[in-house]
Amino acid sequence: MSGAVDLSALKERATAPPSRPAAAASSGAQSGAVATPGAVVEVTEQNFEAEVLAKSNQVPVIVNIGGRAYEPSVVFTEVLEAHAARAAGQWILANVDVDVSPRIAQAFGVQSIPTVIAVAAGQPLADxxxxQPEEQLNGWFAAVLQAVEGKLSGPVADGADAEPDVVDPRFLAAEDLLDAGDLDGAIAAYQVILDSEPANAEALGAIRQVKFMARVQSLDPESIAAADADPSNLELQFAAADLEMFAQQPEESFARLIKVVSRTAGDDKAAARTRLLELFELFDPAEPIVITARRKLASALY
Incomplete structure (x- = not known):
């Protein structure tokens, strides 16, 4: 695997991580090694960002995707936890139960369990x-550590507070405009950031979101019914798709535009494809609904 996998779809599902089961927490001690605090964590969609993405900026996070219902996975998890204990904080083991958090497995494209992925700086590094036998495991862990040597910040010392995130005042100003209902002003503020930093993904994403909000505000709430009654009206289909997206119905929105792509040709087909791609950009590319919709779009195009 490589950095082509985007894991940000799993960010900010909730705030509080669940506690670890007692059996899993004790396995390091059973192996005869004393685990470094925090060397093994149980990860769900709710705490994935904090426990995997954020911590992978400090040390590699070894994501172990398995399941408590699968005996070979349980046994191998104990082996990995013993390695994590001996690693003394050089890397963190993040256990994921595929039955509890299937979206994590989907994001990584997991085909079978157990699957183990090393994540560094927020991106998959190796898997x-x-x-695996002990000799191969030792070599794999050594290769991961060698690959990230000098590239990560290192573990936070016991008792030390992590450096607080510094919020860019330019984003705060844009958010203040957004909170005040000045969508045009917010777009302009984000555009200033993007003009000076063309690679700023946060500013680009914000502009896309706010422009979508501005577009939806001008739409007639009856556009969905009107579009259903007049499938050939392209502008009505676009309006209906926007309203469905705004109503948290992305599958319906995508499906509507894919149908338009299927039954049109020439400029209308190109316009429908362009609008659909714009809606895709409101999501992380790794979102399963986006992946599915892209496949259906490809079929509709060809």
Whole structure:
């Protein structure tokens, strides 16, 4: 695997991580190694950002995707936890139960369990499937550590507070305009950031979101019914798709535009495809609904 996998779809699902089961927490001690505090964590969609993405900026996070209902996975998890204990904080083991958090497995494209992925700086670095013998595991962990040497900040010392995030005042100003209902002003503020930093993904994403909000505000709430009654009216289909998206119905919105792409040709087909791609950009590319819709779009185009 490589950095092409975007994991930000799993960000900010909730705030509080669940506590670890006692059996899993004790496995390091059973192996004879004393685990470094925090060396093994149980990860769900709710705490994925904090426990995997954020911490992978300090040390590699080894994501172990398995399940408590699968005996080979349980046994291999104990092996990995013993390695994590001996690693003394050089890397963190993040256990994921595929039955509890299937979206994590989907984001990584997992085909079988157990699957183990090393994440560094928020991106997948290396992976393997199935239980591995000790010699190969030792070599794999060593290779991961060598690959990130000098590239991560290192673990936070016990008792030390992590450096607080510094909020860019330019974004605060844009958000203040947004909170005040000045969508045009917010777009302009984000555009200033983007003009000076063309690679700023946060500013680009914000502009897309706010422009969508501005577009929806001008729409007639009856556009969905009107579009259903007049499938050939392209502008009505666009309006209906926007309203469905705004109503948190992305599958319906995508499906509507894919149908338009299927039954049109020439400029209308190109316009429908362009609008659909704009809506895709409101999401993380790794979102399963976006992946599915892109496949259906490809079929509709060709």
């Amino acid at each position: 393997f499937q199935g239980a």
